[in-house]
Amino acid sequence: MAINDLNAEMSAGGEPKGGPKFDRGHPLSIFVRDRNEDLSALLLAFLIAMSGIIFFG
Amino acid sequence: MIYTKKSPALVIIGIVMMLWGWLNASGTIDGLQSTLQKSAFSDHTKVNEKFQAELRVATEIAQSEGKPAPEMKKPESKFDHAKALQTKFGYLFGGAFVLIGLFILSWKPSAGNLDYYISTVPGMALILLIAFVVRWGLDPMFGNWGKAVKAAGILSWDFAKIFNLNYVVMGILAGIVIVNVFKIPGWAANGVRTARLFLKTxxxxxxxxxxxxxxxxxxxxxxxxxxxxxxxxxxxxxxxxxxxxxxxxxxxxxxxxxxxxxxxxxxxxxxxxxxxxxxxxxxxxxxxxxxxxxxxxxxxxxxxxxxxxxxxxxxxxxxxxxxxxxxxxxxxxxxxxxxxxxxxxxxxxxxxxxxxxxxxxxxxxxxxxxxxxxxxxxxxxxxxxxxxxxxxxxxxxxxxxxxxxxxxxHYAGKYFSSAEVKESNLLKPKEIRALEAELPKMETPAETTALQGLIANRKIMTREDSQALKSAAKIKGLDELAKGAIANAQKAAKHDSKVIKNFRDWLAWLFSFGLIGLGMQITVASIKQxxxxxxxxxxxxxxxxxxxxxxxxxxxxxxxx
Amino acid sequence: MLTAKTILLAYHGTEGAKRAEALAYEIISREGGRIVHLLIVPEDVWVGMQGDDWLNNASTRDTYGSYVEGVLEKDAAEQVAVVEAHCKQHGLAYTPILRLGDPADCVIAAAREEKVDLVVIGPPRSKKESGLRSRMELDTLGRGLPVPYVVACGE
Structure with a gap:
């Protein structure tokens, strides 16, 4: 039995008998999915830059 | 999976921030702030004294002319500015955190984007609170202690300076201490990961x-x-x-x-x-x-x-x-x-x-x-x-x-502009005379033209002139007054971009936020491996x-x- | 001699754990005995492996995450295969459990859930032996376990 069941348990994730799961964050999140962290950083930096121009330029 | 954890922590952090803002605004903690920010406070005292003296003179003049006392606006000192900033930050972030915190307590989260984004706020608030404490409290405190210990002759050097006990180092240390001594609370875990995002930003x-x-x-x-x-x-x-x-x-x-x-x-x-x-x-x-x-x-x-x-x-x-x-x-x-x-x-x-x-x-x-x-x-x-x-x-x-x-x-936000030179910063007649006397000493035609331009306009007109005058100022045997005049003109034509100056401030906040968050990932258990x-x-x-x-x-x- | 029907065995292939395994087979009752094999990934080690790789983009991090999960799964599967085979030889029933957390807490929780009669663990690793630095807090174990535990000391 064992291995298959064990794998099933592990892939359930977060269940009491599950093994460690790498925390990737919410699957839809733009923060940590794929390249989106870099993209969000880009977006944030440009927002800051724009607000700098609007408020202090 | 639901990421948002019900916890009053965010509301509490928000209230603490707002309280700090209010204490600053009301002047209740001026005593504490004046010891923390010694140099800004001495500037504040000077500005105040000058203002009081000017007000007295103006009032006396008005009285002698039979007019009502004039209204004068007190200029903002560095100390006022620092307090106003802390008030603004306290109210702004504190208010937002209290609102979001109350929302978290009353809301029944369902899996989705909103849940995930909301779940990051408490952790960000925690890091920001640490950043405030370190930057506004510990950094000046250690600075004072370092100087005091040196002044008292206990040490012959400033320990705060030599060991770099500034807000950056202490922020990272605060992160390390929190993760190893208290563990990162569950409600903050998701927000701490945004440290990466802010560092990249x-x-x-x-x-x-x-x-x-x-x-x-x-x-x-x-x-x-x-x-x-x-x-x-x-x-x-x-x-x-x-x-x-x-x-x-x-x-x-x-x-x-x-x-x-x-x-x-x-x-x-x-x-x-x-x-x-x-x-x-x-x-x-x-x-x-x-x-x-x-x-x-x-x-x-x-x-x-x-x-x-x-x-x-x-x-x-x-x-x-x-x-x-x-x-x-x-x-x-x-x-x-x-x-x-x-x-x-x-x-x-x-x-x-x-x-x-x-x-x-x-x-x-x-x-x-x-x-x-x-x-x-x-x-x-x-x-x-x-x-x-x-x-x-x-x-x-x-x-x-x-x-x-x-x-x-521009270079790092500093740029040359002749048009923006203030009237009050134009060269004085005495300075112009000193410059006229030095005209024959110029070594290149460019320097001569630049100096003539400066004399005629009382300010530096072009960037090329500015460059030429830079080398002219280094000519040996130049009169001190003339040298000073060139330096003043250079300074008057150099402007600081407000936008870039603000970027610098924000950069410091972004990096200190990010580094505190990264400090929270340095565990003794992992180093022990x-x-x-x-x-x-x-x-x-x-x-x-x-x-x-x-x-x-x-x-x-x-x-x- | 001590005997038990269901034994919880904390086993991850180290020398000490092998002694614990051998001891468990000696103690366990011959009729309908069951070995509950507990594999623990110490939480602090796991967290430490997810260090501050802020320069990477998230896809690199995801690849790494899947890789580490895979490695741990493979590790666990290897250990499971070993103990399961031995149990078969001894004619014992076998239940594997994989957990993430503090080692002592994991043992306590698993012992309660699986209603075991006895817990067998290996001794602390000698300093010369290499391996992850994570220790079983015997104090916590002693206070929290509902059943006796045996440490397989010896050379």
């Missing part, structure tokens, strides 16, 4: 502060130094690993970590060299041990050797194993200017650009030595590992040099890199910014 925004010439010089220097030391240490680790009969996967992952950019490289290379879990843990432990140690040792050594920003930035950028600690060390060395950070981050960026190359090298090496290895695709590695935020940095630099934030041709052969190899390579780059920097790198 900081690096992108940093792109606004370079001049093209500077970027070219620093880029070349960093490619040469990183090239030599990265390739050197990867090669040395591979050699030592094989000599000491470490498994190939262990040697591979260790060489990436020790060679390129620490933990980031370890993470990128582990799958390629099929590292085992224990080997990854050993490598990360060794790197963190060295990284954290270097972060404290490097700035102190830098100060003792009297290094400048370029030298120190280059040394830290090459010699410190982990890239997160490079930023930390640069800010620890020079917390109030961004100069050292600017240099060090260029080195960090160069490192991350080297990462795909090293990953490919290790992949090839692993295939050669290990039968079970899977071949990797060159294109795939390059695309997958390419750091997008570096493109953002370059884009920001391009925007900045075309004059989006400050007139084109360092040991055995990896630690020996790490120590040898780490020491060689730190000392070797120091020697190279001291011998070949001159301050040029």
């Amino acid at each position: 900081g690096v992108i925004l940093l792109g606004t502060l370079y001049s093209a010439a500077e970027l070219a010089q620093l880029g070349l220097l960093s490619v040469v130094m990183i090239g030599v030391f990265v390739l050197g240490s990867v090669w040395l680790t591979l050699l030592m690993g094989r000599r000491m009969k470490c498994p190939n996967s262990m040697t591979g992952v260790l060489s990436a970590g020790l060679g390129v950019c620490g933990v980031s490289a370890t993470v990128a290379a582990s799958p390629v060299v099929q590292a085992k879990s224990g080997e990854i843990a050993y490598t990360i432990g060794t790197i963190l041990l060295w990284g954290v140690g270097c972060m404290f040792i490097f700035p102190t050594v830098g100060h003792i050797l009297g290094m400048g920003p370029v030298q120190f930035g280059a040394w830290a950028g090459t010699g410190i194993l982990n890239s997160a600690q490079v930023a930390g060390a640069a800010l620890a060395f020079d917390p109030h200017g961004i100069e050292t950070l600017k240099v060090a981050e260029i080195f960090n960026i160069t490192r991350v650009l080297f990462l795909p190359i090293i990953v490919l090298w290790l992949a090839a090496w692993f295939v050669k030595h290990e039968e079970s290895a899977v071949k990797v695709n060159l294109g795939e590695v390059l695309v997958a590992k390419f750091p997008l935020f570096v493109l953002g940095f370059i884009a920001m630099f391009a925007l900045s040099s075309t004059g989006a934030f400050a007139p084109a041709g 360092a040991g055995g052969k990896p630690l020996i190899i790490g120590s040898v390579v780490g020491t060689l890199k730190a000392v070797g780059s120091l020697v190279v920097v001291l011998m070949f790198v001159k301050e040029f910014v």
